Amino acid sequence: MLKVTTNKTAQKVLFSIDYLGNSQELYFKGSRLNTASLGDAAFCAFLPIAMKKGLGLSIDRPVSKQLAMNSQTIQGIYSTWFNDMAAVDIKLKQHSAAKRGSKVASFFSCGIDSLDTLLSHFEEIDYLVYVEGYDVWPHEKSYLKFMRQKIREAAKLYKKDVIFITTNLHLELDTHIRWGDQYHGAALATAAHLLPVDIGKVYIPSTFTYSSLLPWGSHPILDPLWSSGSLQIVHDGAAKSRAEKILKVYSDSMGIAPNIVRVCLGDRTTGRHNCSECEKCARTMLVIDLLNFKNKAKTFNFKKHKNFQALIDEIGDLPMELLRTGETIQFFRNGQATYDSDKLAVLESKFQDMTKTGFSSTYYDTFEKFIPTDLIYRTKLSDCIKDVSVRHKDNAIDKTKKMKGIIDSSKSVAIKLYSSQNIVRLKHVKKLFKKHQD
Template identity: 30%
Template sequence: MKLLHVEKIIANDRVRLVGLVQVDSLDQEIEIYFEYPQRFADFVTESADAFVPALLLPAMEKGENLEIKPLMSAKLFRNLPTIQDIFHQWYPSQLKKVLVTAESPTNYDQKSLSKVGAFFSLGVDSFYTFIKHTKTPSDFGIPLSHLIYMKGIERPLRIYKHGQEKKVISRIMEVAHAASIDCIVGETNIRNHFNLQWGPYYHGAGLASVSLSLSAGLESVLIPSTDSYKDVFPWGTSPLLDHLWSTEKTNIVHDGSETQRVEKIANFLAKDPLAMKNLRVCTNNEGGETNCGTCPKCVRTMLPLLISGNLEKAITFPDKLPSNWNRILQIQDTHDLSHAVAILKLAKEVKAEEKIVKALESKIENGKAYLFCQGKTIAEVVGSILHVYFIKKPFDLVKQPIKDILNSLSLYSANQG
């Protein structure tokens, strides 16, 4: 894979940064771009930096070496081996380490721009970062100057056939206006060309690419955290990774990992009128403004609001949880499990309804059994349990191992069904 050429084009009141890419496995050249209103033309500079994160992960997935011909940051170039090491350790079969070469790695002159952007989608994590840095900007040193929303990042551009993003953008601009800060609304086609899983792989790289496309105007860009420091899992955006995409011009900052998602909802967003008026998390809305109230992400957000007594304040959600919420709530990976455990902790702290506490406890136990059994055959599951009871814990045999084994197998079967 080669980045052959980069060009900044100003036309029709827009500025577009375009990269010409040769993809070896497809034996063709493609164009990827980042586009903004013309008034942000001075924020955009012709360099390879914005395209490097966008290309590195696809190159690793395809097992293609990456060659960068245009000018790029020497700092970013030096960090690429570490970024590859992390992703390869996390996903050794999916993301292979490749050779990256650059013709013109350059140490840029640092400039003090005093402008800080933050990605903003009206979601839990982005609203927390917004509240944190507009209400108490001293935590970071300088307040936010810009919110960033990119069409083509949350979903590929091809999804937006009905203009569903327009109402989202309108809401984002209302929030920015209320805080007296500017809003950068752009679009990119990187997800149309590279169909990597967004969350586990491409999340941080995609946001880093957008950040670096604006590096002539923003000194720092905040990427709202997905997980807390307590729960650092393999994920595309991470406190282990995000800062490594920085250049001499622009610092990329992973923001908000000091607080778990449940705490963000119950302790911060629930107290903020803008968040309660505009919160948007739904996975069924295809990039639109609505929350269905019945998908796993809606339920995972509504539960802390309900438990903390704030669900009725959140006008973008139904007033009630769906009756089958415990079936909708998913525990399919360690992320889901950590969120469910945090919700249960909140429920116990505020002495929520016993029915909710019991349902969460049951869900978590089933989830743990599912994760334990995931990828194993029945024989491997039984072998693992027998190993624990008869080899690792020989003195515990006086308890009830057979009952526990049967219980684990029944939980496994329930999750499989």
């Protein structure tokens, strides 16, 4: 049994979890946290963890009837998606959800998805919410200070209220569950239930479109199921491609959005908005370039790439990048914006290469099951691991530690290569994998 005990002080809520003789303490800090929904927050935070561990779940606070009712569907989705998440017994006290007001909040990180949601529901949204500890670790104080400042500036310009919540949830549970494809939507829902009581609706900006849905932690069929009788959780933006969102952001009639766009963790030493080199930057910059918006895109450094070809060579080679690139081409081909046709031809040629070499059927054969961020190689890769992490551009040191940890903790031949925020570049791994086999 995974047993959750809750506690609260003036500006902090605590969740203590006990399972198999282990215990951990998770906190959420912030002003005006709604402690009447502690049971709902605990349910969202720990149901996926209990499923992952194959343990029953008990919570010391009542959970709203609607959420409890959704439990079976949520478990059905997870267990269909993932082999390592089985349905579990849950023991919940139920109650009618505590009343909430009618204000609307949206999660906001200065990224393309969250800016698109803000601009698309501008009149309706009252609050921008940033959770410290989800995409940036809670101990990275200087970067969080930079984020707070950027988000405050954005909120001020847009005349919106801003809410900051700080938590160690992601940090503490990162080794238990994969953040990207299994958990981040539930984690956002946890924070949503703790938002001030005047808020009755919360937007979660989407990552993927309806046409390219994959099992993913925040998902249009999953996110709304975390709603209670008084808090509506809405997955927003899946009807738009990345290119359509970028067009919206860079056409902001208030002229604010282009100056605050942040899609990656940037250069942490200088506090720049975007590193302009990673896959996230590349996929954003190539659309900006196609749209001829480079002069507006001050938060990116286009000089880092000698030409458009060099820029698109930074696109990752995961299947999701193939989907996104296809959608980008489709968007321009549909005539939804004016664009540089020579550059689009270069992108189309890249797309052709990706379909040939990026992910052929051999890729699917290589893996037990296709899950984008959970790449399981059933071989002894320990000799290659250092290479992979060194080759990975972002947080190379962290990555090495994480991978060493995985190897040390298990003599098993199954090695997981994953990252919560940055995905290991597959082509390097594939090359090493092949070398090892030879």
